[in-house]
Amino acid sequence: MSPAKNDFDVVIVGAGVAGAMVAYRLAKAGARVVMLEAGIRNPARPQIAGAYAIAPIKSPHSAYVQIEADAKAPSPDGAADYEQAFPEADRQYKSGYERRTGGSTWHWLGHTPRMLRSDFEMKSRYGGAKDFPLAMVDWPITYDDLEPWYCDAEREMGVAGSDEEWNDLFDSPRSQPFPMSMIWPSYSDMWIAEKINGKKFEGLEYRVRSTPSARNSSLYDGRPPCAGNSICVPVCPIGAKYDGYVHVKKAVDAGAALWEQCAVNGIDKDADGSVHTIRFLTYGNVPGKVSGDIVVIAANAIETPKLLLIAKLANSSGQVGCNLMDHLSKSTYGLAPEKLFPFRGPPSTSGIESFRDGPFRSNWAGFRVSLNNDGWSRKSSPQAQIIQLVTEKKLIGAELQAELFESVTRQVRLSCSVEVTPDHNNKVELSNNTDGLKIPKPKLTFSPSDYSLRGLAHATKTLRDIFRCIGATNIIDPNDADPRAFDGAGHIMGTCRMGKDPSQSVVDAHCRSHDHHNLFIVGSSVFPTVGSPNPTLTLAALALRAAQDVGKQLGIKKQRQTKP
Amino acid sequence: MIDDFMALSRVLTGVEDLDVNLGRQYRDRLASSPFQPQLDEILERFHGLKKGENLVAQVKAKIVEVDRLRPTVCQIILLWYTSTVQDNLRMEPPAASLNFRYGTPEEYFSGLAWKIIGAHPPGLSGGYFGHWRYRPDNEPK
Numbered sequence: 073m074s075p076a077k078n079d080f081d082v083v084i085v086g087a088g089v090a091g092a093m094v095a096y097r098l099a100k101a102g103a104r105v106v107m108l109e110a111g112i113r114n115p116a117r118p119q120i121a122g123a124y125a126i127a128p129i130k131s132p133h134s135a136y137v138q139i140e141a142d143a144k145a146p147s148p149d150g151a152a153d154y155e156q157a158f159p160e161a162d163r164q165y166k167s168g169y170e171r172r173t174g175g176s177t178w179h180w181l182g183h184t185p186r187m188l189r190s191d192f193e194m195k196s197r198y199g200g201a202k203d204f205p206l207a208m209v210d211w212p213i214t215y216d217d218l219e220p221w222y223c224d225a226e227r228e229m230g231v232a233g234s235d236e237e238w239n240d241l242f243d244s245p246r247s248q249p250f251p252m253s254m255i256w257p258s259y260s261d262m263w264i265a266e267k268i269n270g271k272k273f274e275g276l277e278y279r280v281r282s283t284p285s286a287r288n289s290s291l292y293d294g295r296p297p298c299a300g301n302s303i304c305v306p307v308c309p310i311g312a313k314y315d316g317y318v319h320v321k322k323a324v325d326a327g328a329a330l331w332e333q334c335a336v337n338g339i340d341k342d343a344d345g346s347v348h349t350i351r352f353l354t355y356g357n358v359p360g361k362v363s364g365d366i367v368v369i370a371a372n373a374i375e376t377p378k379l380l381l382i383a384k385l386a387n388s389s390g391q392v393g394c395n396l397m398d399h400l401s402k403s404t405y406g407l408a409p410e411k412l413f414p415f416r417g418p419p420s421t422s423g424i425e426s427f428r429d430g431p432f433r434s435n436w437a438g439f440r441v442s443l444n445n446d447g448w449s450r451k452s453s454p455q456a457q458i459i460q461l462v463t464e465k466k467l468i469g470a471e472l473q474a475e476l477f478e479s480v481t482r483q484v485r486l487s488c489s490v491e492v493t494p495d496h497n498n499k500v501e502l503s504n505n506t507d508g509l510k511i512p513k514p515k516l517t518f519s520p521s522d523y524s525l526r527g528l529a530h531a532t533k534t535l536r537d538i539f540r541c542i543g544a545t546n547i548i549d550p551n552d553a554d555p556r557a558f559d560g561a562g563h564i565m566g567t568c569r570m571g572k573d574p575s576q577s578v579v580d581a582h583c584r585s586h587d588h589h590n591l592f593i594v595g596s597s598v599f600p601t602v603g604s605p606n607p608t609l610t611l612a613a614l615a616l617r618a619a620q621d622v623g624k625q626l627g628i629k630k631q632r633q634t635k636p
Numbered sequence: 637m638i639d640d641f642m643a644l645s646r647v648l649t650g651v652e653d654l655d656v657n658l659g660r661q662y663r664d665r666l667a668s669s670p671f672q673p674q675l676d677e678i679l680e681r682f683h684g685l686k687k688g689e690n691l692v693a694q695v696k697a698k699i700v701e702v703d704r705l706r707p708t709v710c711q712i713i714l715l716w717y718t719s720t721v722q723d724n725l726r727m728e729p730p731a732a733s734l735n736f737r738y739g740t741p742e743e744y745f746s747g748l749a750w751k752i753i754g755a756h757p758p759g760l761s762g763g764y765f766g767h768w769r770y771r772p773d774n775e776p777k
Contacts, residue, residue: 121759125744128735256766289765297765302758309759413775415755417768445768454749455718455736459725462710466700469650469692472713473752477776480753 080104080329081626083350083364085336085379088175089608090594090615091370092319093228097619099326101628106362107320107328108352110145110335110375111171112138114178114317121309132179132562135306136170143508144355145171145335148374150560155503155515165518166560167398169372173332174317176372177608179306180562181419182285182313184231184609185440186222188242189215190429191603201434205493205523207395209600212572212581215244221613223248226284229314229612230292233284242429252289254282255298258445260412260484261422267542273534276426278541280443283423286314286608293318300417302446334360337511339367339383346590347385353509366590366622370615373397373597377500377567378514380578386568386585386593391578393501395494395569396518397602399561400528402551403487404535405448406544411481414447420487421445427534428604437491437527440604441534447483451548454480486538488531489561491604493521500567525556563607568597583618590625594618637679638663644682647695648709649716651748658746662715665739666708669721674708681705717752719743752776 082098084091087109099105114120120135127134133149141147148154151164158164169176190197192211198204223246225231233250240246257265257280265280272278287304288297298312308315324330338351348363369376377393380386424441432438461467461475503515520528532551539547550557571577574586579598585591594615596607638656641663645654666675678699685694700709707725714720720736738744745757754772756762767773 122741125741125759126738128737256769258768259771262769299765300761300763300768302756302761411754413754413772415750415753415758416761416763416772421768453736455714455720455722458714458717458749459710459722462700462713463706463725466696466706468648468696468700468709468713471650473650473776476749476752477754 078348078363078365080106080362080364082106082366082368082622083108083362084368084370085350086175086370086372086375086595087173087316087320087330088370088372088595089177089316089319090611091368092174092316092323093612093615094368094370094594094619094622095323095328096319096326097616098623098626098628099323099328101623103623103626103628105323105328106364107323107330108334108336108350108362109173109330109332111147111173111332112141113173113332117307117309117311120307121303124303124306132306133168133170136172136178140355141171144333146507146513147171155505155513157501157515157517162556163517163519165396165398165516167562167564169374169564171375173330174315174320176562177315178317180315180608181304181606182287183420183606184226184229184284184286185425185605186244187215187603187605187610188429189244190242190433191601194433194601198434203435203523203526205495205521207494207496209494209571211600212570218610218613218617219247221617222609224616225609225612227251228319228616229286229609230288230295231284231286231609232289234282237281238284241425250284252292255285255287255289255418255421257282257422258417260414260445261443263408263410263412264443264484264538264542265422268538271541273537274530276430278424278538279426280422280424282421283442285418287418288312298418302415302417302419304418331362335509335511336379337382337509339379339385341383341385341588345588347588348590353511357509366592366625368592368594368622370594372595373564373567374500374514374516376593376595376597378502378512380568381500381502382512386578386587386591388587389575389577391569391576393499393567394496395566396498396500396516397492397494397566397599398518399492399563399602399604400490400520400524400558401487401561402528402532402558403450403485404532404539404550405451405548406484406539407479407482407546408484409482409543409545412484413481414445414483415449415480417445419444419446427531435523435526436530437493437524438604439488439490439527439531441531441538442487442489444485444487446485447480448485450485484539484544486535488528488535489604489606490524490527490531491602492524494566494569494601495521498566520558528558529555563596563602565596565599565602565607568593569600570598571600582621583614584621592618592622640679640683643687644679644695645712645716647691648713649748651716654716655746658743661739661743662712665715665721666711670723670726671708671711674705678705678708717749718747
């Protein structure tokens with residue numbers, strides 16, 4: 073490593089899952105590392121669960137409301153909290169994030185499907201068709217390049233899954249078994265699987281699989297097995313679900329420094345094009361700075377481009393902030409003919425992967441289907457049903473109980489998560505408005521492509537067909553009202569795309585800036601395309617891979633992969 | 637006063653073993669809410685009923701059927717079932733806003749609705765790994 077002319081070997085901006093994993097690996101290998109985190113440290117889990125319990129609206133951020141942090145390091149909770157470039161509902165970006173130590177994994181669901189081999193090769197495989205988006209590209213790495221790092225990330229996070237169900241899905245083999253056996257499917261999952269497995273829709277066969285999850289199915293890494301507390305979003309009250317704070321703590325234990333409530337507002341560029349000095353503001357508006365031989369930006373796919381745009385860095389391609397993506401999500405509701413007992417277990421334990429890939433992707437987007445265990449809670453509150461039964465049907469006592477039991481226990485929600493395509497016009501820019509520290513807020517433009525909307529249409533038809541197969545009644549399909557409407561999936565991706573061509577991308581295949589040799593960017597911002605899986609495992613795998621490259625650049629000879 | 641409130645609550649919820657400490661908290665929350673005048677009238681009517689003689693039918697006839705009292709009846713049930721107060725209930729027709737006022741975490745985790753549907757309060761399963769694979773242990777008969 074170089075002589076200590078800078079304060080640290082590595083300065084990492086953002087103490088979420090990506091930044092924390094990089095910090096842990098490098099600190100463990102002997103590097104001097106500091107993590108700068110704009111947010112605060114969360115209180116103990118029972119306090120978070122208690123805050124959620126009494127929150128008037130049960131949104132992902134409701135458990136984390138903290139007035140000063142929300143002003144100084146705002147955590148948007150959805151469309152209403154953003155600076156949106158356009159007011160139309162179908163042009164709003166809808167996913168939020170947590171600026172807290174540990175990041176948004178505090179409130180993630182925990183699902184960790186891998187991307188498929190084809191997801192890395194979209195242009196080669198499906199490009200050229202009339203309806204295929206021109207902006208779809210190949211990644212500069214393949215599934216095989218990332219596969220060992222997927223295994224590494226699964227070990228670090230503690231992923232539970234079924235080898236039998238997931239090995240070689242769409243020609244995407246696993247070289248190592250899951251660290252833990254699968255999270256058990258729910259009673260509802262198994263009942264639905266029995267009804268639909270083997271049946272086909274649009275030529276593709278239904279097969280319900282348990283969803284791999286960074287959620288313990290046994291004691292792992294000092295954390296307990298899942299007890300099915302059902303509030304993974306916004307918090308696992310017992311720490312059975314992995315979150316980024318696991319690796320923040322490991323990094324600190326390995327010697328990394330953690331500076332919280334430090335909102336970065338500048339990154340200096342040296343005459344030779346390198347970057348070393350990070351400037352920040354504390355919540356007391358006190359400026360500070362810290363320098364490192366290598367700088368790693370590990371904020372999310374909105375905050376990372378925001379910082380780069382403020383600092384005017386890494387943008388010779390003009391791609392910083394562009395290609396903002398998410399997954400389009402939509403739910404359909406129905407009543408099963410039998411009691412399936414929702415509101416127990418993790419909110420979702422199984423899904424259908426059949427529609428993630430196939431020749432159809434020349435024409436429309438692939439998607440995942442999730443079977444959910446949370447009844448109709450996203451559509452209407454349990455209170456609404458009670459109000460209706462008492463005020464309209466005038467039910468009380470045993471009659472009320474019986475009616476509630478009969479209807480709620482049959483509630484089913486199916487949902488889809490549809491691939492979004494990169495688009496130069498979907499972007500993060502700097503707003504003229506500022507946050508509580510006078511740092512510009514991000515301003516977002518987002519409108520899904522026709523390719524994605526066609527995928528959404530096929531996905532919602534699929535949900536409808538599954539309800540038909542299981543004999544559901546009282547089906548509520550939001551497509552009836554507005555086929556183009558969608559929800560956010562909480563999967564903020566794109567905006568600093570990875571690529572071989574410096575004129576078309578922000579970072580290279582190792583997450584290193586094309587423009588600045590000692591600047592790395594980790595997180596889902598580097599995804600050139602996104603497929604349809606939840607992104608956290610892929611971003612963790614990429615971060616661990618980048619940590620090795622940072623280490624090499626620092627001169628660290630050997631970095632050790634660790635097992636809990 | 638609390639005895640009448642508890643007895644009325646048992647009829648409205650259909651649950652016999654209600655916690656009297658929770659009952660005091662819920663009564664106090666109602667007493668400081670816009671539902672207070674109707675609560676007084678409901679308790680007065682309930683006090684005048686002949687206990688033991690098909691009490692549910694009497695409560696229905698003398699209290700639940702009265703349009704101006706029904707929102708408060710619903711509010712009492714909402715408190716026991718979900719620990720929430722919903723001021724919009726007093727609107728005509730009642731608006732099912734998502735904006736409910738909760739009390740304490742302990743009240744939230746004591747909501748009866750979850751047990752009634754064979755589930756558990758969100759955040760407090762009290763169960764073992766994988767229990768969601770089976771029909772609930774506490775499935776109502």
